[in-house]
Amino acid sequence: MxxxxxxxxxxxxxxxxxxxxxxxxxxxxxxxxxxxxxxxxxxxxxxxxxxxxxxxxxxxxxxxxxxxxxxxxxxxxxxxxxxxxxxxxxxxxxxxxxxxxxxxxxxxxxxxxxxxxxxxxxxxxxxxxxxxxxxxxxxxxxxxxxxxxxxxxxxxxxxxxxxxxxxxxxxxxxxxxxxxxxKQRFKDTYSNAKERRLVKNAIRMLKGQKLTPSWELLAEKVLAGKVDMTNEKKLAELREYFEAELNKKA
CATH class of the missing domain: 3.30.420.10 (Ribonuclease H-like superfamily/Ribonuclease H)
Known part of the structure; x- marks a missing residue:
């Protein structure tokens, strides 16, 4: 090798x-x-x-x-x-x-x-x-x-x-x-670092407000108006990131 x-x-x-x-x-x-x-x-x-x-x-x-x-x-x-x-x-x-x-x-x-x-x-x-x-x-x-x-x-x-x-x-x-x-392989990404950081901070914010973070709540309260909600690939990637971050903090 x-x-x-x-x-x-x-x-x-x-x-x-x-x-x-x-x-x-x-x-x-x-x-x-x-x-x-x-x-x-x-x-x-x-x-x-x-x-x-x-x-x-x-x-x-x-x-x-x-x-x-x-x-x-x-x-x-x-x-x-x-x-x-x-x-x-x-x-x-x-x-x-x-x-x-x-x-x-x-x-x-x-x-x-x-x-x-x-x-x-x-x-x-x-x-x-x-x-x-x-x-x-x-x-x-x-x-x-x-x-x-x-x-x-x-x-x-x-x-x-x-x-x-x-x-x-x-x-x-x-x-x-x-x-x-x-090692890894190249993977297409549809979200940017700012959007992923928004998701990460939103989890912390919702927990601070004694709310149970859920994707639906995050999409409604945080992402709407800040992220293109018509981009299905972007939303799927951000949801996957949300779930990974949530499990990481569990």
């Missing part, structure tokens, strides 16, 4: 738009079962939208416009990346948070490609694993984890391959403290 440490950069923006953000760089490091370095993958990707990089992104990443202009599109790069990865039963993907998997799946769908490879790929959220190991709840950056573990950082932050290399060093350092059985 190989371990693939993945990092991506995407063309984020500082203004609202209905157009999607896209992956513009993929970097990955392959470790073998002994955690030895085996290989690396790195590629820029020319996006369909916002192909002209804004000054904020160029300053943050150091990516030059010429690099983007000369890059292949997502279809070609993702095909090469999958070939480099090989069969997904032969490796475990590791990411720092869940955003990287989300972006790859979304771009795959945007280009009308088959997403079954990614939907059946196991990945482990190293950020969550690190937080469990440290017994803390607030998110930390890879750079902060490196400093905390007294690992010398090298390379440029916010460049995909360098970030993947640094994340790999964190993984190697804390490997013995991780429960890799907590």
């Amino acid at each position: 190989d371990y693939i440490i993945l990092d991506i950069e995407f063309n984020g923006r500082k203004f609202a738009s209905e157009l999607p953000m896209e992956v513009i760089e993929i970097g990955a490091v392959r470790l073998n079962s002994s955690l030895a370095y085996v290989d690396e993958f790195s590629s820029m990707i020319k996006p369909v939208y916002f192909a002209k990089l804004n000054s904020f992104l160029k300053k943050k990443t150091g990516i030059e416009q010429e690099e983007i202009d000369a890059a292949d599109g997502f279809v070609q790069v993702s095909e090469r990346f999958r070939e480099w990865l090989g069969p997904n039963e032969n490796f475990l993907l590791l990411t720092w948070g869940g955003e990287d998997m989300k972006r790859i799946v979304f771009d795959t769908r945007m280009h009308k490609l088959d997403d079954s490879y990614w939907m059946t790929t196991d990945y482990f959220d190293l950020l969550k694993g690190y937080l469990r190991y440290k017994g803390v709840s607030n998110d930390v950056s890879v750079e902060a984890a490196l400093a905390d573990l007294e690992i010398d950082a090298s390379g440029s932050a916010h460049r995909a391959l360098d970030d993947a290399r640094m994340t790999a060093e964190v993984f190697r350092k804390v490997f013995g403290h991780l429960d890799l059985s907590l």
Whole structure:
């Protein structure tokens, strides 16, 4: 079993738009079962939208416009990346948070490609694993984890391959403290963090008012007017979250 440490950069923006953000760089490091370095993958990707990089992104990443202009599109790069990865039963993907998997799946769908490879790929959220190991709840950056573990950082932050290399060093350092059985697969979500937090706080509020929390009561007293009650997938997901939180506090 190989371990693939993945990092991506995407063309984020500082203004609202209905157009999607896209992956513009993929970097990955392959470790073998002994955690030895085996290989690396790195590629820029020319996006369909916002192909002209804004000054904020160029300053943050150091990516030059010429690099983007000369890059292949997502279809070609993702095909090469999958070939480099090989069969997904032969490796475990590791990411720092869940955003990287989300972006790859979304771009795959945007280009009308088959997403079954990614939907059946196991990945482990190293950020969550690190937080469990440290017994803390607030998110930390890879750079902060490196400093905390007294690992010398090298390379440029916010460049995909360098970030993947640094994340790999964190993984190697804390490997013995991780429960890799907590791997997961990408799952579509229809609610956002604010809505889930609303449900969580509502349970606490209803209990504080000596009321027995129920989904019907929560929907009527809390969610109505704040959540789209016509979105059946969103409501089903929030109800599942409500029941999980209720059982957790029981």
